Amino acid sequence: MSDLLRVENLTTWLATESGIITAVDDVSFSVRPGRALALVGESGSGKSMTCSSIMRLLPASGHIAGGRVLFEGEDLLAKSPAEMEAIRGRKIGMIVQDPMTSLNPLFDVEDQVGEVFRYHLGDRSRRARRPKVLDVLSRVQIPAAEKRLGSYPHEFSGGMRQRVAIALNIACAPKLLIADEPTTALDVTVQQQILALLRDLQRETGMAIILVTHDLHTVQRFCDEVAIMYAGRIVEQGPVAEIFARPAHPYTEGLLRALPQLGGQEDRLPLIPGQPPSLASLPAGCRFAPRCRRATDLCRTEYPDWMATAGETRRSACWYADEVLG
């Protein structure tokens, strides 16, 4: 099956107070139709910047320095701003972390959801849009949607707002939905509901999902593939089940070991020692080497090549991938 999205060697710079940093460094991955890819990593590892680069919605300080973002075979980085406007919200949707701030406080829900129909499908009259708005609100399971059309964001709970945000992003049946930590700002019980909703919508529409998260349990339950990011780069990627069973990168190994296990005996979780490096002053070799118990002189001087591990389906950027794999 051909890829819906193929990101090739994407590199994004970000101007910061400590100089220009490479927030996304030579990142490549692909997503097939109807599948869910997890982008996992600590804060600042470049997950969100990768998503913003795909959408071409970087902050003013960001700049895509190289690579290609092939969506349905066409390079999004070569599109004009007007062409991107036609793709965003129609073929690619994106939900963001904080539903408390992602909806405009001054417009009611009907207006904000209706805009998608207005600008993508040309439905100019509010009346003509209404049935479609109602339909999509009921698809994201907003109760008594017809009574909530005139409601403003501040009248909704966080979970309901995220549902509205999902509604306006799936309204045009996009092929790809990017979910950038969609549940981080929500209560734990609501998190499960939102994830269940996303899964239902995915089954219903067959859209592909990129889920940015740092919750490995979510990855395990929700996603088919996973790409682990560390300090701007992908360090390991492949099918979730295989990677979770047998990680091939010490960082992945450490992340999995730090997962609390139900009924586990230890009262302390084995955390990865140290902090991720600052992107302004990266180590010469492997970026994880300073925190890695396996690190050798080779690791400290040269960034590891991609090692194909356990067949062609997964890759690890570790000199000792095969040893980690065991």
Add this chain to the structure above:
Amino acid sequence: MLRYLTLRIAQSIVTVLLVTMIIFVIIRLIGDPTHLMLPPEATEADRELLRQQMGLSDPVAVQYWRYLLQLLHGDMGMSYRFSLPALDVVLGRIGPTLLLTCTSLAIGILVGVPLGVASAVRPDGWIDFVAKAIALFGQAAPPFFFGLIFVLVFAVQLRWLPTSGYGGPQYLIMPAIALGWYSAAGLMRLTRSNMMEVLTSEYVRMARIKGVPERVVVYKHALKNAALPVLTFASLQFGILMGGAVSIESVFAWPGMGKLILDSIANLDYAVVQAAVTVSALMFTAINLAVDLLYAYIDPRIRYA
């Protein structure tokens, strides 16, 4: 909403009352009008008699109470200088002042807000550069200074416009621009900084994620949010412009309230000063009230609070 409205009206009434009370007391501290009304050779007994006739010998609190009772009937006392009801004197002069301040404010909004938006959309572009220069000049010198420069250049040197006076639109141009420039500067800067902030907000990002055209993102999603503080600022500008009009009216011999208030203070024409201040305060609070209601109309979070 009704509760909000009632509360705001009550607050406005208290504000106006406080303003009238303050001006009532202050004007009586400045001086005694009987010295100006009677010839210098009049005796203290004559002046005392006049004070009693005018009610000025009573305690200030009693005088104020009497003033309030009259105010309820729309009576603001007599101007001794014009021998006319003070309110009529003020209302006769309010037209030119309102014309000047409203035109200036319109210039301020029509120039300041679009410039602010344009420079926020492209910071450090050429529009931003021009706008910053306009704002710098507008806030660097008081309006009457620009008034004098305008007179020198456009009336004396180029002879395009009359130096001063009141009449057709040609008389309005220079004073209105001199006064409006100042507002335009402040409004531009506030609009610019608000737009810059709003344009980086998450809901503007979400509007872009939806694929809404950029012009809709800027003029609908961002501007409506950025407009709220600008609206408040513009309504405060109205009061500032009324004050600024005093000096501009002197420069251009504009027959407005500013000049009337100055002359009336100099002549200790209590009734006219009080009437002018009361009317100004009423207008100012009315505009603030209107803006607050407009705010509630624009922002649903206030409407339902």
